[in-house]
Amino acid sequence: MTEDIPSDHPRHDSLVTRHRIEAGVDAGITSRQGLIAEGRGEAFDYLLGEETIPSADDAERAAAAQLLLAEHPVLSVNGNAAALVPEELVELAETVGADLEVNLFNRTPERMEAIADHLQAHGAPDVKGLDADERIPGIDHERARVDADGIYDADVVLVPLEDGDRAEALAEMGKVEIVIDLNPLSRSPRTAAIPVIDNIIRAIPNITAHARSLESAERDELEAIVADFDAERALHEAEERIRTGAGQEQ
């Protein structure tokens, strides 16, 4: 059914997103909070013009470089990310050699299993997060649980649609964080080394595309891309777009 929406439909991303999120509810992947978060995202995406703005594309290129430079990159996956871009996450993980780890704000064994199964059904060879044998210091129990050989050990973590407390706690552990979020004013992207203010539906495939074109780049070229990326400026430009792009009709 997703495939029935023509790719040139003016609200293509919004319709695909809505459809996948609904399917995520049926599969026990998307929570109530996830549906509300999806709505918040829709509003910000609408104000952004439902497209990848140039500063977001820069961030996605820097994210690709950062993931390629990492020793142990991990893509953290929550319910909405799994519902929206399962295949795209598996492709990105493959392209940059990252682990996939399920990590939920509202953790239940059923949802953990459903999400891991969903990722595996979309081609993930291995999914972390079910062991949960370590903890991120400084935040409360359930959200803190991670795999010792996953996020706990990672040097670079990509965290889509993250909550602010956990984003801060991960940064305090010294992880380099790439955060995908549609609200440039919220705490998580402001905590990130690389804030990506874009719809995850566009962001993940675009990071993968950048990673593919950078695959044979030298280490110092990748380092230069990361060093040149200006997080403050990217946040500012997204905010400006939300302000000044607000004139379009629905």
Added chain:
Amino acid sequence: MTEDIPSDHPRHDSLVTRHRIEAGVDAGITSRQGLIAEGRGEAFDYLLGEETIPSADDAERAAAAQLLLAEHPVLSVNGNAAALVPEELVELAETVGADLEVNLFNRTPERMEAIADHLQAHGAPDVKGLDADERIPGIDHERARVDADGIYDADVVLVPLEDGDRAEALAEMGKVEIVIDLNPLSRSPRTAAIPVIDNIIRAIPNITAHARSLESAERDELEAIVADFDAERALHEAEERIRTGAGQEQ
């Protein structure tokens, strides 16, 4: 539990809203679409500063005057409105002598009943919408169904959180529409005679308060309030606020 949130909490409205929407899901009142819509509303309310801006207060006063002037005012109630402000809707209906009519985008007998029961449990003496013996011309079947002695017969209709098609169809029937919506750019408030760009949690009690203070006003005073209200300007000011108020931290 709603009562446990101190009224001076900086995110009071947001927390109360979230709690009531969750309870609405448990009660079979709030749909998936309702949860997503709630999230969209949260984002716009956040950008508005989570307060009733002066132009919204003007709109709420004009709405009160318009409802008092009406021969047969009807408050249209959908799932989110019922979940968020059941008592407040009953009070407003009582204050201005309006009917309450349940009208759903995704109409099922179960949800219709659950919402009518919920309103009655909050003091509504009578709830319309279950007969559905008439139709609004020009829109598809389920959304079009209304009561012959309710919305179909009304001269003034208050429609919170409405979909654009139905808002347009009601306007084409010659109804004077008061639309409550947090997105000043969406079609429904742009169709309305009186667009109220505010959180329904603040808007409904404030319309009631204005109606009470106008209860003994002369007809020509009420007419002057309605005539003086400038819908274009109200939409513009809400949009401006979304743009320039975007600087606050979450």
